[in-house]
Amino acid sequence: MSAVDPQSRVLSGMRPTGRLHLGHYHGVLKNWLALQHEYDCFFFVADWHALTTHYEDTQHLQQHMLDMVTDWLAVGVNPGSSTLFIQSRIPEHAELHLLLSMMTPLSWLERVPTYKDQQEKLKEKDLSTYGFLGYPLLQSADILAYRAGSIPVGADQEAHVEITREIARRFNHLYGREPGFEQNAEMAIRKMGRKQGEIYRKLRKTYLEKGDEEALETARALLKEQNNITLGDQERLSGSTEG
Incomplete structure (x- = not known):
């Protein structure tokens, strides 16, 4: 097939x-x-x-x-x-x-x-x-x-x-996430640097707690701008952002 x-x-x-x-x-x-x-x-x-x-x-x-x-x-x-x-x-x-x-x-x-x-x-x-x-x-x-x-x-x-x-x-x-997903996501946040990482965490929290679409879009844009994380890291954090 x-x-x-x-x-x-x-x-x-x-x-x-x-x-x-x-x-x-x-x-x-x-x-x-x-x-x-x-x-x-x-x-x-x-x-x-x-x-x-x-x-x-x-x-x-x-x-x-x-x-x-x-x-x-x-x-x-x-x-x-x-x-x-x-x-x-x-x-x-x-x-x-x-x-x-x-x-x-x-x-x-x-x-x-x-x-x-x-x-x-x-x-x-x-x-x-x-x-x-x-x-x-x-x-x-x-x-x-x-x-x-x-x-x-x-x-x-x-x-x-x-x-x-x-x-x-x-x-x-x-149901399909990789073993150690949370640890890998946390490492990816650290790669972003302290300031960018803190911004990402706040946006993620805002979206998950309040369903704020603007926070979600801002987080997505922030991840796309990161040059010091891999595409895999971007995918991990994108999934983490949306819960």
Whole structure:
């Protein structure tokens, strides 16, 4: 079995919550039509994602799914050029979501901008559920399960892609880190020099305790500027910064 090249793989999904319209065509499907001939594309029916906001009414879900895929095919999405599938038919999505939920800090999910924004916009719905809070985590499971390197999303979804990176780093830090990671990270900080090391420690503490994104970005920039630590040290400290 050949190795997956993440940079050549695209993953994108659509929630079956109603009839498609021209906005879906111009905003999503036209892009899919071009991508399917250039990349290894996986396009999926995000029926579990639909439940995050429409869990109370599922009687039309199956018909919405059928209508949506029919529209995909009608505009030219080609099953011969791309892989089409239904999210809930692949149980590994739910398994990975569950495993990731065991090690993802609650504060990470609570600070995703769309969480509070959507609650304000959809006041008529009861969205005080884990399913809604964990929407970005399920999305992370979707992405990581297929090792997709390109995720076509709107501006409102960019934070979901970023949290996927953070979750992947945390997972690798917890379960794939090298022996003596803490000691090596501490040695790397010392290589930075006293002043730079102290700045890094303060930024790391601020991010881990308060979730301060500005502190995280400043720490990342600080690490990139260091000429007296190796690339491996930069990776160690980047992982350490994000917990």
